[in-house]
Amino acid sequence: MNFCNRCLYPENHALNIILDEQGVCSGCRVHEEKYQIDWTTKEKELDALLSQYKGRTGSSYDCVIPVVGTGDDFFVVDLVKNKYGLNPLLVTYNTHFSTKVGVRNLARLITELDCDHMMSTVGPDTIKEICKITLKKFGDMYWHVLAGSQTFPVQVATKLDIPLIIWGVNGWLDQVGMFSHHDRVEMTKKVRKEHAMRGVDAEALIGVSDKVTHKDLQAFTYPSDAQLEKSRVRGLYIGNYVFWDSQKQIENAITKFGYETHSQERTYNTYESIHCFNNASVHDYIKYLKFGYAKVSDHVARDIRLKRISKADGISLIKRYLNVKPKALQLFLDWVGISEEEFVSCIDPFRDPAAWQKMDDGSWFCKGSVLEAAINLHTGQELEVVDPREYKQTDLLEDQTAFNEYILLGRTYMDKRNYKAVEG
Numbered sequence: 001m002n003f004c005n006r007c008l009y010p011e012n013h014a015l016n017i018i019l020d021e022q023g024v025c026s027g028c029r030v031h032e033e034k035y036q037i038d039w040t041t042k043e044k045e046l047d048a049l050l051s052q053y054k055g056r057t058g059s060s061y062d063c064v065i066p067v068v069g070t071g072d073d074f075f076v077v078d079l080v081k082n083k084y085g086l087n088p089l090l091v092t093y094n095t096h097f098s099t100k101v102g103v104r105n106l107a108r109l110i111t112e113l114d115c116d117h118m119m120s121t122v123g124p125d126t127i128k129e130i131c132k133i134t135l136k137k138f139g140d141m142y143w144h145v146l147a148g149s150q151t152f153p154v155q156v157a158t159k160l161d162i163p164l165i166i167w168g169v170n171g172w173l174d175q176v177g178m179f180s181h182h183d184r185v186e187m188t189k190k191v192r193k194e195h196a197m198r199g200v201d202a203e204a205l206i207g208v209s210d211k212v213t214h215k216d217l218q219a220f221t222y223p224s225d226a227q228l229e230k231s232r233v234r235g236l237y238i239g240n241y242v243f244w245d246s247q248k249q250i251e252n253a254i255t256k257f258g259y260e261t262h263s264q265e266r267t268y269n270t271y272e273s274i275h276c277f278n279n280a281s282v283h284d285y286i287k288y289l290k291f292g293y294a295k296v297s298d299h300v301a302r303d304i305r306l307k308r309i310s311k312a313d314g315i316s317l318i319k320r321y322l323n324v325k326p327k328a329l330q331l332f333l334d335w336v337g338i339s340e341e342e343f344v345s346c347i348d349p350f351r352d353p354a355a356w357q358k359m360d361d362g363s364w365f366c367k368g369s370v371l372e373a374a375i376n377l378h379t380g381q382e383l384e385v386v387d388p389r390e391y392k393q394t395d396l397l398e399d400q401t402a403f404n405e406y407i408l409l410g411r412t413y414m415d416k417r418n419y420k421a422v423e424g
Contacts, residue, residue: 001292001354001368004028005379007301008314008370010293012354015176015195024381030177031305037181039243046241050084053164061116062086063164066153068095068275069106071250071259072168076238077113078256080166088166091156093148093219094121095276098407100400101262102275112257120152122219124408129211131336135343137208138200139290139350141332142283145276147202147220150192158223158231169239169246175298187235189222245306246272247389254394261394265326267296268317270391277406281326288322289347292355292369296321307386311377318370335406 002011005023018026053062065080065088067073080086090110110117127144134143153165167187172178172195179185193201202220205212214221223231238244250271253259262274266284273280273295280295288294300314309317333340348364355368366372 001373003370003373003375004301005376005381006311006383007304008311008318008375009176009297009301010291010355010368010370012291012352012368013176013293014287014291015172015178017176022381023379026177027175027301028177028305030173030180033181034243037243039241042181042241046238047084049236049241050080050086050164054084054086059161060087061089061160061162063088063166064153064157064162065090065166066149067092067106067109067117068149069102069104069109070273070275071105071253071261071271072246073109074113074253074257074259075249076166076168077109077115078253079238079242081113081115088115089156089160089162090115090117091153092117092119093145093152094119094408095145095148095278096122096124096127096406096408097145097277097279098410099262099275099277100398100407100410101260101396103407103410104397105260105275108257108259118156120148120155120219121409122148123216126212126216128336129209130205130216132338133205133208133212134200135336135338135346137204138198139286139347140198141286141336142278143197143200144220145279145283146196150187150196151220151222154223154228154233154235157233158227161231163232163234165233165235167235167237169244170237173237174239174244175301181240184240185237187237189225189228192222246302247306247308247391251392254392259394260396261392262396262400263393265328266294266321266324267299268321268391269295269299270393272299277328278332281328282332285324285326285329286347288366289344289364290350290355291352292366293318294322297370304383307383308389310385311375311382315370315375322369322371323366331404331406 002019004019004025006028007025009017009025009027011017011019056062063086065077067090077088080088130144131141134140157165170179170185193199202217205217206214250259261270263270264274264280266280284295296318300317303309304311304314333343355366357365357367359365
């Protein structure tokens with residue numbers, strides 16, 4: 001396995017990367033654009049774009065913004081509403097995997113920024129059955145989250161005649177350099193299916209189980225071409241127009257809005273994915289079992305590119321978190337109703353042979369990870385650390401150490417005495 005000489009990403013990245021003649025990946029090369037672009041000009045371009053949608057007659061909302069309550073959501077909503085003056089409708093696909101801190105942060109987002117909000121919640125039994133289907137067919141328990149979160153906003157926009165959806169960062173650009181900032185790629189039906197959903201649309205689940213019908217898949221069914229043509233919905237990525245820096249953005253949300261952060265089992269980043277029990281745990285563990293890298297690799301790559309940690313520090317962090325088996329796995333298995341053996345048997349057919357080798361005794365050996373590679377720390381492509389930062393751990397308003405239940409819908413509060421969370 002070859003690794004990027006700069007950010008340590010493996011060449012078998014699921015989103016595809018290209019290593020150039022210097023052994024530097026396409027994600028790093030596109031990241032270099034951030035230091036070359038005139039962002040003032042880009043922001044003026046964004047202002048001109050958004051002004052076309054501001055104060056439209058016949059509608060209460062200027063745009064739709066998909067949110068789950070992450071720190072980046074605070075940044076986007078604050079920017080769109082308070083800097084550019086649009087009136088957004090916030091929309092959320094309920095993942096069924098919510099954490100207490102995640103529920104509070106979402107409520108905090110809606111409250112602090114004073115926005116209207118809609119949520120889509122699919123029946124729990126349907127979600128459990130879909131998880132079983134996608135685990136067996138694709139080795140993926142998180143398909144419904146990706147499908148729902150990128151379908152519901154478009155459904156709302158088309159039904160309410162809101163022609164603009166504003167997304168945060170284009171992950172395929174930011175992680176692997178699939179696009180350039182100059183391409184101004186927008187979110188479309190094609191992008192959603194080919195990249196976010198790995199080419200698998202809702203129709204692929206029909207006929208696999210008699211418990212899942214067309215009606216059950218409504219939440220994951222994209223509007224028709226006729227509906228899209230009539231509504232003229234477009235999806236803009238804010239990351240094409242501002243220097244996207246999650247760590248700084250979320251630190252601002254901590255200071256300005258009281259955003260809560262939380263430690264995680266499989267990464268050192270305390271800011272992201274904390275709204276969900278599974279994003280950085282079971283879902284991420286599956287990524288490791290399939291490809292030999294994980295979310296900690298994503299965070300290390302980004303922090304190296306932003307000149308915040310060294311390559312050596314990055315390797316140490318990956319070694320610390322990469323093969324951690326999450327405690328949340330048993331919670332997921334109990335919730336979905338399968339054994340760990342069944343779970344592993346669903347994943348095994350999808351292990352990348354470039355990363356994993358099956359041994360004679362039936363066990364698996366991860367031959368293609370940073371843990372096993374002889375990484376050269378001095379290739380000449382390393383970046384100097386100029387902005388070292390640590391991820392902050394805020395005080396939590398409520399204990400979240402137990403991994404004993406998901407929250408479907410929960411009571412929330414932004415201080416300990418609100419809604420009588422404590423007596424007095």
